Amino acid sequence: MRVGEQSTDPIDQVLGEVPMPASLTPEDVRLAVRAVVVHTAEEWPTGPLCRNDGASYPCRLHRWGRRVLETHGLNERQIEALIRHGNPFVHVPFPFTATASTECSGSTDCCL
Numbered sequence: 001m002r003v004g005e006q007s008t009d010p011i012d013q014v015l016g017e018v019p020m021p022a023s024l025t026p027e028d029v030r031l032a033v034r035a036v037v038v039h040t041a042e043e044w045p046t047g048p049l050c051r052n053d054g055a056s057y058p059c060r061l062h063r064w065g066r067r068v069l070e071t072h073g074l075n076e077r078q079i080e081a082l083i084r085h086g087n088p089f090v091h092v093p094f095p096f097t098a099t100a101s102t103e104c105s106g107s108t109d110c111c112l
Contacts, residue, residue, distance in 0.1 A: 011055065018064035020071065026094040029072050034088040035065030036079060072096050 039062035041048040050059035
C-alpha cells in the first residue's frame, strides 16, 4: 500500500492514520526509525504482513515512521537502507542535511 491508498485493514479503517507531530523533534525521528525497522514486512502465503504485529503491511506505525522520516528529509533509498540495516537504534542526524554521509559502519551510532 502506498501513500494515498485506502487500507482494507479493519483496524486502520476504525483508527485512521497516526497523526504527524506538529514539529519534528529528535525523539520523533528516533521513534520513526524504530517504527520502520521493527514494523517491516514479512512474507506470508497471504502476502506481506507486519513482522511485529501481523497487520497488513505496511501497518499504521510503519506508514507513520516513513512519513516522519520523509518530512525530516530522508529519501526512499535512505529509508530502505535503514530497514535493510535492521538496527532500530541507528542514529539519524538532527537536523538532517542532504550532505550527511550515506555510509553505515554497522554500529548503533551509524548515521545516514
